[in-house]
Amino acid sequence: xxxxxxxxxxxLALGLATSAIAQDTTKVGFIYVGPVGDGGWTYEHNKGRLAxxxxxxxxxxxxxxxxxxxxxxxxxxxxxxxxxxxxxxxxTSFGYMDATINVAxxxxxxxxxxxxxxxxxxxxxTYSARFYEGRAIQGHIAGKMTKSxxxxxxASYPIPEVIRGINSAFIHARKVNPDVEFKIIWAYTWFxxxxxxxxxxxxxEQGADVILQHTDSTAPQAAAQKAGNVVTxxxxxxxxxxxxxxxxxxxxxxxxxxxxxxxxxxMDGTWETTQTWDGIGPGMVGIGEISDAVPADxxxxxxxxxxxxxxxxxxxxxxxxxxxxxxxxxxxxEVADDGxxxxxxxxxxxxxxxxxx
Amino acid sequence: MDLSSISPTLLLxxxxxxxxxxxLAALGELVVERAGVLNLGVEGMMITxxxxxxxxxxxxxxxxxxxxxxAAGGAVLSLLFALLTQYALANxxxxxxALTLFGLGLSALLxxxxxxxxxxxxxxxxxxVLSDLPFFGPVLFSHDLMVYLGLALVAAVWAMLKYTxxxxxxxxxxxxxxxxxxxxxxxxxxxxxxxxFGGACAGLGGAYLSLIRVPQWTEGMTAGAGWIALALVVxxxxxxxxxxxxAYLFGGVTVLQLNLQAAGVALxxxxxxxxxxxxTILVLVIMSADRARAPASxxxxxxxxx
Numbered sequence: 060x061x062x063x064x065x066x067x068x069x070x071l072a073l074g075l076a077t078s079a080i081a082q083d084t085t086k087v088g089f090i091y092v093g094p095v096g097d098g099g100w101t102y103e104h105n106k107g108r109l110a111x112x113x114x115x116x117x118x119x120x121x122x123x124x125x126x127x128x129x130x131x132x133x134x135x136x137x138x139x140x141x142x143x144x145x146x147x148x149x150x151t152s153f154g155y156m157d158a159t160i161n162v163a164x165x166x167x168x169x170x171x172x173x174x175x176x177x178x179x180x181x182x183x184x185t186y187s188a189r190f191y192e193g194r195a196i197q198g199h200i201a202g203k204m205t206k207s208x209x210x211x212x213x214a215s216y217p218i219p220e221v222i223r224g225i226n227s228a229f230i231h232a233r234k235v236n237p238d239v240e241f242k243i244i245w246a247y248t249w250f251x252x253x254x255x256x257x258x259x260x261x262x263x264e265q266g267a268d269v270i271l272q273h274t275d276s277t278a279p280q281a282a283a284q285k286a287g288n289v290v291t292x293x294x295x296x297x298x299x300x301x302x303x304x305x306x307x308x309x310x311x312x313x314x315x316x317x318x319x320x321x322x323x324x325x326m327d328g329t330w331e332t333t334q335t336w337d338g339i340g341p342g343m344v345g346i347g348e349i350s351d352a353v354p355a356d357x358x359x360x361x362x363x364x365x366x367x368x369x370x371x372x373x374x375x376x377x378x379x380x381x382x383x384x385x386x387x388x389x390x391x392x393e394v395a396d397d398g399x400x401x402x403x404x405x406x407x408x409x410x411x412x413x414x415x416x
Numbered sequence: 417m418d419l420s421s422i423s424p425t426l427l428l429x430x431x432x433x434x435x436x437x438x439x440l441a442a443l444g445e446l447v448v449e450r451a452g453v454l455n456l457g458v459e460g461m462m463i464t465x466x467x468x469x470x471x472x473x474x475x476x477x478x479x480x481x482x483x484x485x486x487a488a489g490g491a492v493l494s495l496l497f498a499l500l501t502q503y504a505l506a507n508x509x510x511x512x513x514a515l516t517l518f519g520l521g522l523s524a525l526l527x528x529x530x531x532x533x534x535x536x537x538x539x540x541x542x543x544x545v546l547s548d549l550p551f552f553g554p555v556l557f558s559h560d561l562m563v564y565l566g567l568a569l570v571a572a573v574w575a576m577l578k579y580t581x582x583x584x585x586x587x588x589x590x591x592x593x594x595x596x597x598x599x600x601x602x603x604x605x606x607x608x609x610x611x612x613f614g615g616a617c618a619g620l621g622g623a624y625l626s627l628i629r630v631p632q633w634t635e636g637m638t639a640g641a642g643w644i645a646l647a648l649v650v651x652x653x654x655x656x657x658x659x660x661x662x663a664y665l666f667g668g669v670t671v672l673q674l675n676l677q678a679a680g681v682a683l684x685x686x687x688x689x690x691x692x693x694x695x696t697i698l699v700l701v702i703m704s705a706d707r708a709r710a711p712a713s714x715x716x717x718x719x720x721x722x
Contacts, residue, residue, distance in 0.1 A: 096524060096531055096635030126636055211678065217685075242678045247689045251639040254670070256630045257434055261674040264430070265421045277532065281632040284534065300532030415685040 085326050087111060087318075088145035089123040090136055092152035093250035093275050100249065100275040100295040100312070101125065104151045104174075107314035114319045118326070129154025129249075137162040141169050147325045149318065150174065152249065153218050159183060170330050172321060175220050177401055179332050186317060189338030190220065191227040191400070192368045193310030194271075195375035196346055196361050197292045198231030200308060201239075201269045203357045204290050208238045211262025213255060213272040213279055214245050217415045219403040221273050226407045227375045228271055231364075233409055242267055245415055252278035263289055270305075280306055290352070297347040308361070309347030317343065336397065339369045376400065381408035422675045428555045432563050433629055435667025437462070437621040437638075439566045441645035442652070442659045443573055444617025450577060450654055451610035452590035452713035456512025457497055458618050459642025460519020465490040465619025466626040467523040470633045471530055473623075479538040483562065483623050490619020491612045493519055498611040502604045505717050520636060530633045538562075538628050562624050567660070569617070574656035586610060590711035593718040603718050618642065651700035653708035658700060666696040 089108050093101040108121050122145065127136045133155045140148055141162060147170045150159045156176035163171045163183045171180075175187040201210050210232060214221050225243065232239045242265060244258045255274045259282035262270060269290045272279045280301040283289040291301065293309025317335065324330040337343035346365050349358045367373035378389030383406040389395060406414060441458050448455050468489030473482025497515050500506040538560045541547065546557040577583040588596040589606045597603050625641070626633050644666065652658035669692040677688055 094524065094635035096527070098531055098634060242680070244674055244677045245685045245689065247685075248639075250636070252630050252632070252634045252637040253434075253437070253625055253639065253641065257430070257671060258674050260430060261671065261678050264423060264426045265675065265678045267678075276634050276637070277632060278630045278634065278637075281534070281630050285631065298532075412680050413682075413684075 084118060084120045085115070085147065085322060086120045086122065086143070086145045087322055087325075088140040088143070088148040089121065090127050090133065090140065090148065090150045090152075090155060091123060091125040092127060092129065092154070094125050095123070097250055097275045098277040098296060098298060098300075099293075101151070103296045103312045104149070104314055107318040110315035111318045111322050115322065115326075119322060126250075127155075130158075134158040134161055137171075138165070141166045145169060147172070147322060147330075153216070153220065170321075170325055177334075179334060181332060184321075184331075184333045184335070186321075186333075186335040187220070188312055188343040189336060190310055190312075190344060191223040191375055192338040193344050193346055194224040194227040195231045195368070196364055197271060197308065197310065198228035199235055199364060200349070200353055200357060200361050201228065201271065201290065201292075202232030202234070202236035203360075204307070204353065205232075205236065205239060205269045207266045207268045208236065208240060209266040210239060210241050210269045210271065211259070211265075211267030212241055212243045213258045213262070213270065213274055214243055215249050215273050216247060217245060219401060222403050222406070222414060223400060224271075224273055225410070226403065229410055230375065230380065230407055241410055243410075243412055246274055248274065250275045252276045255279050256282040259283060260286070277301065293347050299347065302348070303350030304352045306347075306350070307352050308349040311345035311347050313343055313345050336401075339365060340371060382406070383408055383410055419679055419681070421679050425551050425554045427671060427675060429559070430671045431664065431668040432555075432559060433667075434671045435663045436563050436566045437624045437629060438641055438645045438648060438666065439660060439663035440562075440569070440621035440624065441618045441642060442648045442663060443566075443569055443656065444614035444621075445645060445649045446652075446654060446656060446659055447573060447577075447586070447617075448610050448614035449649055449714055450590045450711055451586050451607050452593055452711050452716065452718075453501065453607050453611060454508045454512065454715040455494065455497055455515070455611060455614055456509060456646065457494070457515025457519065457642075458614075458646050459638055459640070460516035461490040461493050461615045461618035462519075462622035462625075462642045462645075463523040463636070463638045464493045464519045464526075464622065466622030466637060467527040467530065467633060468619065469623025470535055470626040471526065473535050473627055474530065474533055477536050479536055479627055482535070482627055483620060486619040486623030487616035488619070490615040490617070490622065492615070493522075494611050494615025494618075495608075497615075498608045501717070502608055502611075505719060508715050508717070516642070524635045527633050527635060531635075533633065535627050535631050535633075538631075560628055562620070562628065565620075570656050570660045577656065587711070590713055593713045593716070597718070597720060603720070607718075618645075621645070648696070648700075650710075651697060651704070653700075653704040653706075654711065655708065658703060661703075662696055662700050665699060666692050669695050 091101040095105040149172045151174045153175045159173045171183045255278040259279035263286045272294045283291045283305040291305040297309045374394045376395035378393040379391045380389040382388045465486035469482040469486030472485035473479045500511045501508050547553045593603045648662045652662045673688040
């Protein structure tokens with residue numbers, strides 16, 4: 060980023076001739092919530108950025124800023140990127156939603172793309188992946204693998220995306236193992252390795268032998284490895300360095316095709332506000348290799364479920380399902396609509412505890 | 417709610433592990449500030465120590481070498497701060513902030529090839545009879561050596577400041593550097609040594625994160641621990657014993673609230689999440705009602721010709 064800043068400065072200093080050339084390149088900016096080396100969420104977004112560079116070569120220039128806090132500082136960071144002349148800015152965390160909308164209203168000529176949010180504008184599109192499809196497969200494996208019947212879940216913030224993941228994993232763990240119980244810790248952070256490791260350790264000490272995480276670093280994997288007999292899943296990235304055990308599978312976000320397509324749209328002048336929400340089928344969500352630590356029959360079932368979801372034959376939220384308070388949600392065979400899923404703010408029946416408000 | 421799933425023994429043992437990084441870093445900063453220097457670069461020195469220690473431990477296979485390298489790494493980085501503020505007479509606040517930014521960037525660069533590697537395990541104390549005692553064994557006698565080093569360092573710093581001549585000189589430099597200079601004490605030399613000690617302690621704290629508490633290397637893994645340590649020194653009124661209390665309180669409540677959440681306690685999670693900060697600040701503020709104050713020369717630049 061610093062080098063690109065220097066280059067921008069140099070281009071300005073060299074005068075009009077240089078800037079005339081610079082106008083031909085499309086500048087794409089990325090705002091990250093963690094460091095690019097987190098090994099998870101931000102790492103995958105940065106891989107998408109590098110794919111854009113590779114695809115378009117000199118026709119694009121990419122810039123990024125990492126470890127931008129969600130909150131007031133995000134608005135400053137996004138504004139600065141827009142002022143630097145970015146044509147397209149991807150803001151890659153839920154907490155940037157309002158900041159993105161605010162900045163977008165001041166820069167009508169710049170296109171903005173906000174990940175995992177739900178607010179759009181003429182120049183703001185949203186995109187997200189159906190991570191909950193991967194969670195269903197994780198839940199299935201977790202329910203089969205647990206011996207203590209206690210599954211620990213490190214949640215980040217109480218937003219619909221995270222709640223969907225908990226529900227999806229729980230439904231499928233219960234389906235194969237009626238005795239299974241979820242212990243949930245809200246870490247209130249996306250990235251804090253020490254806290255994530257502490258949370259994993261607390262869950263393990265309370266009997267969990269499977270840890271699911273919705274935070275960005277690989278710290279829970281390391282904590283599970285230290286504890287020994289605990290199963291984990293890679294989150295957002297493959298986290299393959301912890302395979303074959305404790306990491307037995309993973310959900311992988313693949314943003315590269317989307318980033319390339321949207322950059323192309325800006326170049327062609329065909330960019331429009333859209334709300335993209337793709338899953339396993341279109342390839343935005345990948346399932347990392349299921350390791351040999353998982354019994355062959357469980358692996359086969361998990362892969363069958365993956366194929367069914369990819370083909371659109373099965374939805375993780377298919378009735379009969381009840382809400383936590385016992386009220387009916389979905390009748391037998393009924394599939395949840397996207398509106399309900401996008402705003403999900405309730406647990407399904409069987410989960411204990413309350414969602415923080 | 418099922419409180420029986422929380423084991424007090426494991427909880428107390430985890431508490432000591434969770435507290436040690438900020439304890440070490442805060443102790444180092446305490447000595448620096450008692451010498452009249454405000455080094456805001458704790459976060460940068462911690463993360464540099466984290467990667468230096470991790471890299472050396474992985475390459476040599478010895479965690480001990482790792483910790484030594486971490487202390488050295490933190491000290492070398494702090495030397496930069498010492499040169500800027502003690503010889504070039506640069507502003508301490510700006511230099512400290514710059515040190516944090518520099519440390520974060522440098523560690524990311526150094527750590528590129530260490531992502532996803534498992535460090536060598538650190539052996540834990542295992543005293544035949546004592547470590548097997550119920551409750552007291554796991555809580556008191558079966559930690560890694562760094563936990564005990566942290567505690568020993570608290571006692572050493574306290575005794576040094578209170579009872580030794582060196583401590584007296586250090587405090588004199590921190591309270592009134594002109595007077596100390598007039599008495600013939602080498603103000604700059606004392607301060608540079610204090611800064612180096614602070615850097616080494618922060619480095620150890622960082623390495624404790626990357627080698628024991630997590631254990632792995634991830635960019636930016638200190639995630640604000642250095643700032644907590646800085647705040648702790650102030651709230652502890654620059655006293656070693658209170659730094660220990662504050663660090664254990666903070667670490668303890670952090671671990672406790674995670675355990676309470678996992679046990680499904682019917683308290684709103686928001687309150688549990690803020691509890692470590694709230695409780696630590698409350699206790700230390702109430703304790704500092706004895707009007708303890710900052711070292712009088714804290715943050716002021718010293719120049720011998722003044």
